[in-house]
Amino acid sequence: MQDDFKIEEGSGNVFADLGLPNPEERLTKADLAMQITAAIRARRLTQAKAATLFGTDEAKISRLLRGQLSGFSTEGLIHFLTLLGQDVVIVVKQAAPGARG
Numbered sequence: 001m002q003d004d005f006k007i008e009e010g011s012g013n014v015f016a017d018l019g020l021p022n023p024e025e026r027l028t029k030a031d032l033a034m035q036i037t038a039a040i041r042a043r044r045l046t047q048a049k050a051a052t053l054f055g056t057d058e059a060k061i062s063r064l065l066r067g068q069l070s071g072f073s074t075e076g077l078i079h080f081l082t083l084l085g086q087d088v089v090i091v092v093k094q095a096a097p098g099a100r101g
Contacts, residue, residue, distance in 0.1 A: 032077035066086040
């Protein structure tokens with residue numbers, strides 16, 4: 001039996017592959033949220049303790065941990081990481097040949 005499907009290699013950014021707006025920002029926020037989640041788990045913080053540390057409410061922490069990032073800015077996520085004792089380094093480099101820009 002032959003399946004009729006096509007395999008297409010992704011770009012490395014699922015948000016771009018899905019045609020969503022602002023795919024680079026979405027990917028950055030998703031990466032930051034994963035780091036925040038890992039740091040919260042490593043410190044064994046409850047959602048309530050994380051909310052207190054971040055100066056927000058538990059519902060917002062719950063949304064963050066579930067990947068619902070529409071109410072979060074990149075700057076705010078970076079701030080959360082610094083509150084968790086993480087250093088955030090931003091690297092700017094020359095784009096690869098053929099890249100947009």
